[in-house]
Amino acid sequence: MPPIRRKSKLLRRSRVLWASPALWRPRLVFWCGALAIGVVSVGFAKMADWAQHVFAAMTGSTSHGFLIPLLLTPAGFTLSAFLAIRFFPNSQGSGIPQAIAARHLHEDEDRRWLLSLRVAFGKILLTILGLASGASIGREGPTVQVGASIMLAVARVSGIAQARGLILAGSAAGIAAAFNTPLAGIVFAIEEMGRAYEARSNGLVLTAVILSGLAALGLSGSYTYFGLASIGPATVREWLLVLVCGVAGGALGAGFSGFALSVGRRIRRWAAPLPLRRSLMLAAGCGLLVALIGLVSGGATFGTGYEQARGAIEGQALPPFFxxxxxxxxxxxxISGIPGGIFAPSLAVGAGLGSSLGLALGTSITLAATLGMAGYFAGVVQAPMTAFVIILEMTGNHDGVIAIMGAAMLGYITSRLLQSEPLYHGLSRSFLAAAMRRSRAAGHEAASEKSGA
Structure with missing residues (x-):
């Protein structure tokens, strides 16, 4: 065949292929899903802020407003735990462990048990309820489960076979849209969500982050989560602060994650005989204690802690024991069992730790709070690259790049020495085990029906 005719034939075949609905339909569905994650994330953020304002208005509306949390917070915790157990199972907690567990499952039915649009709806609803009750939770972890659920639904509608890659893409898009941190979304997908990262997921993750980020940008505009704080260490004392914040943050983060995993296992064993009754008792008790701590702190510990963390980044010292x-x-x-994440509260804890260390060493509160966030957050999640990138993007502190990186790495090393199992991956084991038990039970039931027939 002459080269010209062969080239013409290939060109016609290429045009037919590119015009094929079978080629474009999956891509269009995927793009719409990524845009939907951005839109949902922005709406979720606005509703979460509204819920916190409602709680603040109720608790400060009268001279006896300080008594309201003693009733509202335990009641809100109990209601949230009840709805999660009865109507939205697997919506409890952060949501990141569920997404991690779903990536290890092979059957679509098992994945849908952890990630579905129903679970995503419940996650949003109950996280907002928790914030309206004064819970110390965040919306960023839940946004990961919501994004992964949307992308898993995309896989079913579009027929895209890469379910694990789409879960990864949805998780990254959720982080990117929640914090307006696209680079952190990508790093989070590689470092935290996909310890066994597949190279073929690169395009899915990048495209999802770009499209969800564009949607969020169009609705909220360009902003830096904690404002701009460009400051780096300039003295020996400030460089010493990097070491102190990294080691202290890592040790505190290791203690938090290790204790959470240990207590979580004990609670599951304790609640097993009477799961609903004991889970509601636990939620009510935790809610009452959270209310008491909130009253002692003057209301500072209620909600995500965003205002306190931002104040510290702007140079306002936080109370020493905040x-x-x-x-x-x-x-x-x-541990109460209500839906809600630990991302934002962890950043507030880190900012408070850094502020206290900065006061003790007589250094800049802004720099100390930034380094405290890096050290503590890296210690909790044991993901130093994610901690470094996310805090860099949230503060815009390019002058402190090396210092933030050093604090994050020191926090990670200290945490690994004290606690070998990362928090999110440790939490994911219970969801993975429950999904596998459920799958085996369904298999035995099907086999029994078949043998009976």
């Missing part, structure tokens, strides 16, 4: 109060409130909110 970081301990916030840590305990976040721990209680986490």
């Amino acid at each position: 970081f301990l109060e916030k840590l305990v409130a976040s721990f209680l909110s986490m």
Whole structure:
């Protein structure tokens, strides 16, 4: 065949292929899913802010407003735990462990048990309820589960076979849209979500992050999560602060994650005989303790802790023991069984720790809070690259790049020496084990029906 005719034939075949609905339909569905994650993330953020404002208005509306949390917070925790158990199972906690567990499952039915549009709806609804009740939780972890659920639905509608890659892409898009940190979304997908990262997922992750980021940018505009704080260490004392914040943050983060995993296992064994009754008792008790801590702290420990962390980044020193109060409130909110994340509260704890260390060493509060966030967050999640990139993007502190990187790495090393199992991956084991038990039970039931027939 002459070269010209062969080239013409290939060109016609290429045009037919590119015009084929079978080629474009999956891509269009995927793009719409990525845009939807951005839109949902922005709406979720606005509703979460509204819920916190409602709680603040209720608790400060009368001279006896300080008594309201003693009733509202335990009641809100109990209601949230009940709805999660009865109507939205697997919506409890952060949501990141569920997404990690789903990536290890092979059957689509098992993945849908952890990630579905129903679970995503419940996650949003109950996280907002928790914030309206004064829980020390964040919306960023839940946004990861919501994004992964949307992308898993995309896989079913579009027929794209890369379910694991789409879960990864949805998780990255959720982080990127929640914090307006596209680079952190990509690094999070590689370092935290996909310890066994597939190279073929690169395009999915990058495209999802870009499209969800564009949607969020169009709705919220360009912003830096904690504002701009460009400052780096200039003295020996400030360089010493890098070491102190890294080691202290890593040790505190290791203690939080190790204790959370240990207590979580004990709670599951304790609740097993009467799961609903004991889970509601636990939620009510944790809610009451969170309310008491909130009253002692003057209301500072209620909610995500965003205002406190931003104030510290802007140079306003936090109370010396705020970081301990916030840590305990976040721990209680986490083990209570209500939906809600630990991303934002962890950043507030880190900012409080850094502020206290900065006061003790007589250094810049802004620099100390930034380094404290890096050290503590890296210690909790044991993902130093994610910690470094996300804090760099949230503060825009390019003058402190080396210092933030050093604090994050020191926090990670210290945490690994004290606690070998990363928090999110440790938490994912219970969801993975439950999904596998459920799958085996369904298999035995099907086999029994078949043998009976």
